[in-house]
Amino acid sequence: xxxxxxxxxxxxxxxxxxxxxxxxxxxxxxxxxxxxxxxxxxxxxxxxxxxxxxxxxxxxxxxxxxxxxxxxxxxxxxxxxxxxxxxxxxxxxxxxxxxxxxxxxxxxxxxxxxxxxxxxxxxxxxxxxxxxxxxxxxxxxxxxxxxxxxxxxxxxxxxxxxxxxxxxxxxxxxxxxxxxxxxxxxxxxxxxxxxxxxxxxxxxxxxxxxxxxxxxxxxxxxxxxxxxxxxxxxxxxxxxxxxxxxxxxxxxxxxxxxxxxxxxxxxxxxxxxxxxxxxxxxxxxxxxxxxxxxxxxxxxxxxxxxxxxxxxxxxxxxxxxxxxxxxxxxxxxxxxxxxxxxxxxxxxxxxxxxxxxxxxxxxxxxxxxxxxxxxxxxxxxxxxxxxxxxxxxxxxxxxxxxxxxxxxxxxxxxxxxxxxxxxxxxxxxxxxxxxxxxxxxxxxxxxxxxxxxxxxxxxxxxxxxxxxxxxxxxxxxxxxxxxxxxxxxxxxxxxxxxxxxxxxxxxxxxxxxxxxxxxxxxxxxxxxxxxxxxxxxxxxxxxxxxxxxxxxxxxxxxxxxxxxxxxxxxxxxxxxxxxxxxxxxxxxxxxxxxxxxxxxxxxxxxxxxxxxxxxxxxxxxxxxxxxxxxxxxxxxxxxxxxxxxxxxxxxxxxxxxxxxxxxxxxxxxxxxxxxxxxxxxxxxxxxxxxxxxxxxxxxxxxxxxxxxxxxxxxxxxxxxxxxxxxxxxxxxxxxxxxxxxxxxxxxxxxxxxxxxxxxxxxxxxxxxxxxxxxxxxxxxxxxxxxxxxxxxxxxxxxxxxxxxxxxxxxxxxxxxx
Numbered sequence: 001x002x003x004x005x006x007x008x009x010x011x012x013x014x015x016x017x018x019x020x021x022x023x024x025x026x027x028x029x030x031x032x033x034x035x036x037x038x039x040x041x042x043x044x045x046x047x048x049x050x051x052x053x054x055x056x057x058x059x060x061x062x063x064x065x066x067x068x069x070x071x072x073x074x075x076x077x078x079x080x081x082x083x084x085x086x087x088x089x090x091x092x093x094x095x096x097x098x099x100x101x102x103x104x105x106x107x108x109x110x111x112x113x114x115x116x117x118x119x120x121x122x123x124x125x126x127x128x129x130x131x132x133x134x135x136x137x138x139x140x141x142x143x144x145x146x147x148x149x150x151x152x153x154x155x156x157x158x159x160x161x162x163x164x165x166x167x168x169x170x171x172x173x174x175x176x177x178x179x180x181x182x183x184x185x186x187x188x189x190x191x192x193x194x195x196x197x198x199x200x201x202x203x204x205x206x207x208x209x210x211x212x213x214x215x216x217x218x219x220x221x222x223x224x225x226x227x228x229x230x231x232x233x234x235x236x237x238x239x240x241x242x243x244x245x246x247x248x249x250x251x252x253x254x255x256x257x258x259x260x261x262x263x264x265x266x267x268x269x270x271x272x273x274x275x276x277x278x279x280x281x282x283x284x285x286x287x288x289x290x291x292x293x294x295x296x297x298x299x300x301x302x303x304x305x306x307x308x309x310x311x312x313x314x315x316x317x318x319x320x321x322x323x324x325x326x327x328x329x330x331x332x333x334x335x336x337x338x339x340x341x342x343x344x345x346x347x348x349x350x351x352x353x354x355x356x357x358x359x360x361x362x363x364x365x366x367x368x369x370x371x372x373x374x375x376x377x378x379x380x381x382x383x384x385x386x387x388x389x390x391x392x393x394x395x396x397x398x399x400x401x402x403x404x405x406x407x408x409x410x411x412x413x414x415x416x417x418x419x420x421x422x423x424x425x426x427x428x429x430x431x432x433x434x435x436x437x438x439x440x441x442x443x444x445x446x447x448x449x450x451x452x453x454x455x456x457x458x459x460x461x462x463x464x465x466x467x468x469x470x471x472x473x474x475x476x477x478x479x480x481x482x483x484x485x486x487x488x489x490x491x492x493x494x495x496x497x498x499x500x501x502x503x504x505x506x507x508x509x510x511x512x513x514x515x516x517x518x519x520x521x522x523x524x525x526x527x528x529x530x531x532x533x534x535x536x537x538x539x540x541x542x543x544x545x546x547x548x549x550x551x552x553x554x555x556x557x558x559x560x561x562x563x564x565x566x567x568x569x570x571x572x573x574x575x576x577x578x579x580x581x582x583x584x585x586x587x588x589x590x591x592x593x594x595x596x597x598x599x600x601x602x603x604x605x606x607x608x609x610x611x612x613x614x615x616x617x618x619x620x621x622x623x624x625x626x627x628x629x630x631x632x633x634x635x636x637x638x639x640x641x642x643x644x645x646x647x648x649x650x651x652x653x654x655x656x657x658x659x660x661x662x663x664x665x666x667x668x669x670x671x672x673x674x675x676x677x678x679x680x681x682x683x684x685x686x687x688x689x690x691x692x693x694x695x696x697x698x699x700x701x702x703x704x705x706x707x708x709x710x711x712x713x714x715x716x717x718x719x720x721x722x723x724x725x726x727x728x729x730x731x732x733x734x735x736x737x738x739x740x741x742x743x744x745x746x747x748x749x750x751x752x753x754x755x756x757x758x759x760x761x762x763x764x765x766x767x768x769x770x771x772x773x774x775x776x777x778x779x780x781x782x783x784x785x786x787x788x789x790x791x792x793x794x795x796x797x798x799x800x801x802x803x804x805x806x807x808x809x810x811x812x813x814x815x816x817x
Contacts, residue, residue, distance in 0.1 A: 067130065070123030077116050231286045238276055241267040247285055257282055296576055299521075299565050304483040304511070312482040313354065313362040313546035314475035315384065315508065317414075319405035320391035325421040329391060329458040330365055333468075352493045352506055352548030353535045357468055364508070364546050366493065384491045384508060387474050389417045389467070394428035394455070398436040406440050415478070417470050418444060418453040424462070430455050482545035488512035490564040492522050493548065495557045496622045497653045503527075503554040507543075507564050514543040514551075519570045523562030524580040526573040527554035557652045560623040614709055615646045615668035619655050625673045625698070626650045632702050636709070643709050655681050655692060664688040669708070671701060715811040722806040723747020723784065730798050731789075738796045739771070739789045742804060749788065749806045750781040757792070758803040768793045769806070 202210070232246045244254040244267070251267050257279055258265050265271055271279075273289060280287050318326045333355050354364045366385060388409040392402055409416050418437065420430045434444055434453065443449025452470045456463045494506040505522060507514075514520075518529045530553035532540050543549040558564075567573040616633070620626045633645045648668050649659065655670060655677035661684070663670050670677075670685075670692040677685065677692055685692050695701045725742035732738050742749075751772035757765040771791040772779055782788040790804060 066123070067127050070127060073119045073123050077119050081112060081116070227284065229285055231288055232280050234273055234276055234280065234287050234289050236273050236291050237270050238273070239268060239270050240265050243271070243276055243279065247280060247283055249283055254279065254283075296579075299567070299576070302486065304486065308483045308485060309481035310484060312480050312544075313364050314386045314471060314478070314480055315364045315366065315546060316387045316389055316471055317366040317385035318389050318391060319409070321393070321396070321399035321401040321405075324391045324393040324396065324399070324402075325458045326391045329419065329421060329456070329464075332458045332461050332464060333365065352508055354547060357472075361472060362546070363468065363471055364548055366508075366548075384493075384510070385412070385414055386478060386480055387417060387471060388412075388414050389419050389471070391419045391421050392433045394420050394423045394430045394433060395425050397429070397433045398440070403440060406442060415474055416442065416451055417467075417474060418442070418451060419467055420453065420455045421458055423455050424457040424460050480546075482511050484513045484544055486512040487566040487568070488514035488518065488520075488543070488564070489566070490514070492558050492560055492562045492564055494560055494622055494624055495554075495652065497557055501552055503552070503557045505551050505554055505558055505564075506548060507551050508548045509543045509545050509564075511545055512566065513545075514549070514566065516541055518566045519568070519573050520551075520554075520564060520566050521573040521576050522554065522558040522564045524577050524584055525554045525556040525558040525562075526570075526577040528570065529553050557623070560627065613644045613646055614705070615648050615663075615666050616705075617648050617659055617663050617668050617670045618650045618673070619659065619670065619675050620650075620652065620673035621675055623652060626652070628698055629671065629673060629701055632698065633705060636702070636705065640709070645705070645709075654678055657681050657684055660684045660688065660690050660692075663690050669693065671695065673698070673701065710813075710815050715813050718810050718812065720808045720810050721747070722753060722808055723749055724803055724805045725749055725782075725788070725790070727798060727800055727802045727804065728787075729800060737791060738798050739773075739791045740798045740802075740804070741787065742790055743787050744782050744784050746784055747806070748781050748783050749790070749804070750808075751779070753806050753808055755790075755792065756805040756807070757795075757798070758805060759799065759801075765792070765795055765797070767795055 228248075230247060232243075240254055240258065241251055244251045247254070255265065255267065258271070258275075261275070261278065263271065263275060277287050277289070318330060320326050330353065334353055352364065352366055354362055356362050388405070390402065390405050390409070392398060406416070418434075420433050422428060423430055434446070437444065437451075438447070442451055444451045444453040446453065452474065454463055454467045454470055456467055458464075488509055489511040490507045490509040492505055493508050496504050498504050503525075507522075514529065514532065516529050516532060520527060520529060529551055531551075532543055533550040533552075534540050534543075535548055540549070567576070618626055618629055620629070630647055630650065633647065637643055637645045646668075648666055649662060651659075654675045655672055657678075657680050659670060660677075660681050662668070670690060672692060672694045674696055676694065682692075684690075693704065695704075723744060723746050725744045727740045727742050729741040730738055731741060749769070749772060751769060753769055755767060755769045756763050757767075769790060770793040771789070772782065773789040774782060774786065779788070792798075
């Protein structure tokens with residue numbers, strides 16, 4: 001059956017059969033099958049393609065001419081080649097091939113190839129000389145990387161195919177690098193077969209650079225661009241990176257320039273405007289300095305036209321000494337009782353009132369407190385006023401506060417009107433007051449001067465009409481005018497926080513007209529006007545120049561003395577208020593840093609003596625009282641050396657828990673003026689042992705502060721001279737030391753007192769007296785004209801003729817003035 005099947009397959013043109021080890025294999029291009037006789041037809045046939053080992057007929061003349069000698073020569077060459085490859089394999093795997101190793105390897109391969117070609121040429125010549133017999137061809141030598149094909153029979157030997165021999169003899173084509181973007185790369189098959197050239201040409205990056213260079217060379221010549229000069233907007237502070245961005249310069253160049261200037265700063269650090277300006281000029285740019293205060297530009301620098309100005313009421317400030325009748329005069333002018341509401345009969349707050357005369361004209365009065373505690377408030381009143389009325393008692397004449405009032409009025413360049421009050425008293429002497437004014441360069445009209453003087457009695461309302469006429473006459477001379485048709489501008493006279501009403505600010509309008517709904521900014525506070533209340537307590541819709549009103553609607557309590565301005569937009573008012581708050585915080589921080597104790601200050605204080613600190617926290621109902629208390633404490637500090645009053649915090653309103661916490665942390669005293677602490681603050685103060693003191697008269701605050709500082713002050717130390725003695729002879733006693741035999745020349749000498757040793761009128765030692773003996777007995781003191789023996793503690797350098805001076809240190813209690 002097998003033979004029949006083999007014959008049938010032999011008849012097919014596409015395949016041949018071969019019997020190996022009793023099995024039939026089909027060798028062919030595609031249609032043959034190989035299987036045993038029992039294999040079904042559906043099985044897949046195994047195809048094996050190979051070259052015939054010994055061809056029946058050879059077409060190569062070179063192969064038929066090989067003799068046994070040639071075969072032996074080729075075998076030896078093959079063995080030599082195989083021996084060489086085995087040596088190569090024994091080399092370490094990770095050896096780095098250098099250029100010399102590469103050249104040596106190429107030379108070795110070239111020598112081996114030359115030997116093989118020489119042997120082949122020699123054998124070929126020998127075979128041509130002999131008879132042309134066709135022996136069996138041996139297996140040729142083969143390179144290591146070529147594939148060796150063998151059969152499974154024992155007779156089969158490795159041979160080199162004809163295709164391999166052609167590839168070996170063929171010349172390799174040059175690498176394809178030109179015109180091919182992948183010319184610098186190799187494939188996997190090239191890497192396995194080592195079919196590549198090490199010199200692969202330029203890389204892709206090199207080709208890209210060459211193309212870019214050629215493109216630039218083809219372009220026409222362009223002149224270098226000139227550096228653009230920029231206008232750099234420079235704020236007060238700026239970071240280095242932001243400055244480099246505004247100059248369009250590299251950050252590293254800016255940092256390098258700063259280093260040359262001696263400023264070590266990174267890109268995120270902040271530099272000041274002066275340093276930045278020098279840097280900008282160095283880089284050749286222009287500088288435009290701006291500040292955060294630019295938000296206030298155009299707020300109060302509007303100039304009014306002459307045709308828009310209209311007459312306005314004069315603003316009169318009443319000044320004078322304590323109890324000279326200022327408030328009584330204003331009460332008589334207003335026909336209201338203001339004094340009854342004041343604690344102790346002394347005006348505590350600045351009051352702003354407007355009086356309408358019988359003729360229809362109006363006068364605005366500012367009543368400033370008269371005693372020394374309100375010096376700053378009085379100075380602020382003089383700055384906003386048009387006329388100053390100085391009230392002088394006819395019985396007391398000129399007093400210290402009267403002199404201060406005159407100085408404030410002169411400093412403000414404000415005209416003065418003298419009102420001599422209390423002419424109804426029996427001891428009244430108006431002429432003395434007029435003469436005393438000459439000492440302060442105030443010459444009234446009766447004495448040839450230009451200052452008006454009116455003798456009045458506020459109690460009996462005598463000559464009040466003459467005082468009003470003098471005020472109106474002075475205002476006509478001043479030609480007081482203002483533009484009512486513009487945004488309002490004024491001056492905060494007083495501010496306070498009231499329950500149910502919020503922040504209440506007393507404002508004196510100077511320019512423009514204020515209406516309900518206007519947006520305003522006063523100092524670091526802004527808001528919208530919710531209500532306008534005049535001095536009589538009536539709600540009004542608008543306030544004209546020269547009129548004092550109370551305003552509700554601020555988001556906080558402005559400070560007394562702040563400028564009041566109306567803005568067109570709420571956003572602008574908020575921006576201005578935020579800038580002013582930030583400015584105030586920076587100034588407070590700068591003061592805190594300046595107030596920190598340095599080593600030099602510590603040494604100076606140590607040399608000058610210990611400084612006593614009294615930290616206080618002040619809460620009052622209005623800002624004017626806070627300023628008065630602060631000014632009094634500051635004056636006390638200036639007049640007494642060795643004390644320091646530190647005002648930690650001030651505020652308007654009641655005492656809160658935060659105030660108690662701050663006072664407890666700082667060991668401060670809380671002063672409440674016309675205010676009280678709430679329940680939580682009182683409980684916390686009792687628990688933390690914080691001292692809260694309440695007052696309604698400023699004199700009591702000053703007296704208590706003096707008492708506190710007096711108890712805290714260290715006693716003053718003074719030296720009291722006792723006497724001196726002359727050393728007549730020095731005795732050296734065993735186990736005791738040197739003892740000076742002295743004669744008391746003046747005063748007395750006491751045991752335990754301090755002594756100085758004088759030699760040639762020069763102090764050479766100061767110490768304590770250890771022993772004082774008269775004859776052999778210890779005594780407490782020795783009188784003048786007596787002899788004694790003395791010894792010093794831890795000092796023995798005593799000589800005849802030295803003088804011993806004895807003194808005591810006495811401590812005395814200091815009193816704050």
